[in-house]
Amino acid sequence: MQFEVWAPEAGRVTAEVAGVRQELEGVPGRPGWWRGEAEAAEGTRYGFALDGGPVLPDPRSPRQPDGPDGLSAVVDHGAHEWRVPWPGRGLPGAVLYELHVGTYTEEGTFDAAAARLGHLAALGVTHVELMPVCPFPGRHGWGYEGVSLWAVHEPYGGPEGLKRFVDAAHGVGLGVVLDVVHNHFGPSGNHLPAFGPYLTDTHHTPWGAAVNLDAPGSDEVRAYLLGSALAWLRDYRIDGLRLDAVHALCDTRAVHFLEELSTAVDALAAEDGRPLFLIAESDLNDPRIITPRAEHGLGMRAQWNDDFHHALHAALTGEAQGYYADFARTPMAAVARTLKAGYFHDGTYSSFRGRSHGRRVDRANTSAQRFLGYSQTHDQVGNRARGDRLSATLTPGLLACAATLVLTAASTPMLFMGEEWGAATPWQFFTDHTDPELARAVREGRRREFAAHGWAEKDIPDPQDPATRNRSCLDWSEPERAPHSRILRWYAQLIAVRAARPDLQAADLTAVKVAYDEPGRWLALRRGDVRAAVNLSDVPVTLPLGTSPLRVLAAWDRTEPPGEDGLLRLGPHSCVVLADA
Structure with a gap:
């Protein structure tokens, strides 16, 4: 079997395969690449040592059986026997459902989540959108601090668990979207900087140095991210990717990384003969992100539309703090504006940013389905001090009103797990960092953040306390009793009406x-x-x-x-x- 790695600054690279070390040789015509042959099979542990240093996991590791700091393991994707023939399911006409594997069930595994997919098929959902599944330290977390961008978190079930989940979803007619993070790497268990210039100080992001998309060495970093994205679509039969916070992808090159990625995904879709798509999370309010490449856009098929959420949230709750301020002045008008125009801020002044923001959408030539509309998401619930859902403060009738606007709007609707029955469980910020210093910093940082807004320390759940994650797990007994059962019937009825009425598909x-x-x-x-x-x-x-x-x-x-x-x-x-x- 061939083992190769990009390590442009190393003078000597050694591969350790099944406990045996051997020197790798430079690859002719591929500067910085090292290659060697060794006997290996499914599950064989391996890693790379640079200039006599410690053995590190493969940056392109397909599996991390012992977590981010352990050795990599060989995965033979071609050996997996897929049960369900799948022609694919595109985004037009979709109803998405955002799902976190670790809290969708108490067990927190792919297999346990797969056992509940019948609920979503009966509800009328068309696609499950999984929050990130790359490895991260510990057992429980949101997944946005993942490392090893080609691998799958072992406590969820690893590569085989994800494949079983995707097969089960396809078996009941559900497409699968995967949330991927290209804008930063996790702070713990991340060994990429040892191998090469995966990060750059040319730009800075909320997470520190930016992922290197335009500085020296960025060709290979871009290829790394492109390869990871295509691997999810090809090896796991994922139908689409949700790209986290693309506004933090700092790229000054003439061909933006998103354009390069959308080109590669479209080529794979043509090769496989099934629809594949990309959904961006962006707060830029820039319609070029969702404009086709042929029209000089970046080619994303859709984007999360937080403006619609903020307008609806302000109208439902009356909250006016932070970024809700502009929407809360005339919330019904704000909802109407986002229903008709997509963005609320389309060149208008944003008091939260202290400047004008956004760009007007060409309504006549932009499909409304390129905007995802929602009343709740993991961000908008989990980043609240106590992770409280709308159901914590709103009547069932107001929850029904929110569902009505989301599911009859022209935008593509998305639900957050549990909202379809008005779940009483919160969804809080939780971590399981194995580094004590990082755990302390995260805990204290969150308390400081909310103390600045008047919250007492005792009222902020400790992210590291296992009880915080446990509180966030869905209670699957709720849909069977009032008022949850009535809310669930309402969601199912609205989705059925949407599917049956051509005007609601326009x-x-x-x-x-x-x-x-x-x-x-x-x-x-x-x-x-x-x-x-x-x-x-x-x-x-x-x-x-x-x-x-x-x-x-x-x-x-x-x-x-x-x-x-x-x-x-x-x-x-x-x-x-x-x-x-």
């Missing part, structure tokens, strides 16, 4: 019509012959919907269609979906 932003009343706290959305109306106030409201005959497709509370006067009467915290009769 992607034309210019065809979206919205009416609202700021003091009355109601909003009505029209898409073709389908209309959705929500009343966020705690008193009944009357909405003018016109005199066209309408029939009720779904109603949270008993609601009659508008009478001859064209007025719709909605009770407090209630919502309805109607269509032309």
Whole structure:
């Protein structure tokens, strides 16, 4: 078997394979690359030593059986027998469901999560979006401090566990999206800097030195990230990737890394004959990210749209701190703006940033499905001081209103695990750092962060306390009892209506019509012959919907269609979906 590694600054590289060491030789025509042959099979442990130093795991390790600091292990992806033939499932018409393997079930494994996929298929979800699964120190964590970007966290089930999960998802008709992190590497267990210039001081990010995308040596670093991305899609049959915080990818080259990545993914899709796609997380509000490459964009198929979340959150909760401030001034107008235009800040002044922000979307030529709309995500829940969901403070009726706007909007809807039944469990920030100093720094840093906003130290959950993770696990007995069972039925009904009505599949932003009343706290959305109306106030409201005959497709509370006067009467915290009769 061939073993190779990029180590451009090393004078001598040794491979240790199954306990036997041998010198590697430089690869002709590939500066900085070293190669050698050794006998190996599935599971054989190996690593590399540079200039007589310690044996380190392979930067492209396909498996880390003993965690990020242990030796790598050989994986024969071709030996896996896939059970389900899978033609792929593209993003148009999707309903995504964000899922964290470690807390979706108490067991926190791929196999345990796979056993619950029938719930999602019955709900009507089309794609599961897994939070990052690369190895990280300890057992429990969010996954955004991962290292070994080609490997799978062993406590979840390792490479074989992920393949079983993907096969099980495909078996019930669900596509699988994987969240990947290219903007930084984990602070613990990361051995990449020993091998080469994977980081650069040319740019700085919230995590320190930037991943090297444009400084000397960046060709190989980009190839490393591209290879990792394609490996998930090819070797694990993943259908799409969600790219974490692409605004932190510092790249001044003429061909941006995202453009290079989207080109490579499209080529793989053509080769495999199945749809593959990329979803970006970005706070730049730059439509070029989701513009096709042929139109001089970067080619992402979609992006998370936090503006829609912030507007909806402010309207539902009344919160006005931090980045909610601009949205909270006229929250119903903010919701309407994001429903029709995608971004709220599209060149307007952002008080949170202290400057103008964003760029206007070409509504006539931009598919609404390129925006992901949601009322909750791991970020927006878990980065709150106590990880409280909307269900902690909102009535079931307001939760139903939030679901109605997400699932009847023109954007691609995404749910966060448990929201479909109004889960009472929080989803908190938790870690399991094995380095005591890092654990202390994370704990104290989080307390300082929220103390600045008036929180007492005792009220901030300790990320390192196992109880913090345990509290964050879904309680699968909840969907069977009120009020959770009613909320779950509402979500399933809305998803079914969305799937059945062509007008709710339309992607034309210019065809979206919205009416609202700021003091009355109601909003009505029209898409073709389908209309959705929500009343966020705690008193009944009357909405003018016109005199066209309408029939009720779904109603949270008993609601009659508008009478001859064209007025719709909605009770407090209630919502309805109607269509032309």
